[in-house]
Amino acid sequence: MPSTDESNMFTGRIGEEYGFLAVICPNVAILIRNLGAAVAAWKPGVAVRGLEIGCGTGLSTLSLLSQRENLHLRALDASPAMLTQARDNLSDYVAAGRVELIESDALDFLRRQPDVSVDVVASNYAIHNFHNDYRERVFAEILRMLAPGGLFANGDRFAHDDRARHLASTQAAVLRWFDAFAKVNRLDLLQDWIVHLLSDESPDHIMYRAPTLATLRSLGFGDVRSIYSEDVDMLVTATKH
Ligand SMILES: C[S@@+](CC[C@H](N)C(=O)[O-])C[C@H]1O[C@@H](n2cnc3c(N)ncnc32)[C@H](O)[C@@H]1O
Structure with a gap:
């Protein structure tokens, strides 16, 4: 399997008309708000180097940046159509130097990053799109990149x-x-x-729930838990020991 995930459908019409996500996922606003709140609650007062995987049009990025002032974020996405919208939606934060938008395949980007180089990795509704093998490699790279005590927070579609x-x-x-x-x-x-x-x-x-949480634990993540769950939508947090 190539490192690049070729199943990304957000390069086409779905990405250009992303406002329909609320129809697809009625809980998306809650998930996004809770993702930002989870990152805001992690070691408050500490300056945070953050990374967002699959930032899309910037909805989840906005939640992260607005709820935590001392967060500097690198937000990546593989879809130019999504990033064009993100640049508009996040223009104030880009101008203020709070966020860098990066066009890249997730795994390709993660593999190029040094060990222990980020405090928080966040993602919303992106990782369930990945091929299972690719997803596991992404999890392993996140763990490698996180500093000890670092947080991984993923709001996503988890199958029952x-x-x-x-x-x-x-x-x-x-x-x-x-x-x-x-x-x-x-x-x-x-x-x-x-x-x-x-x-x-x-x-x-x-992406089934129990096997995914088990994978995170077996890779070495600690404190793996669901902190919000409604039907298939769930927010999972995990930390690096
Ligand atoms: C459903 S959108 C979620 C966007 C945003 N996080 C939100 O909550 O609105 C999923 C995003 O993941 C991106 N994506 C999917 N596969 C990817 C990959 N392998 N590498 C980087 N981005 C990817 C897509 O381009 C899309 O923008």
């Missing part, structure tokens, strides 16, 4: 471990999407999101 429950949740989501996209006559976008969902749900990509 109970297969029947997960299927029911996915079916309910698809029904909701048909209603919402048909109402605004955007079956073109619905088509893209369904294709995207099939990738997320495929055996090579699906």
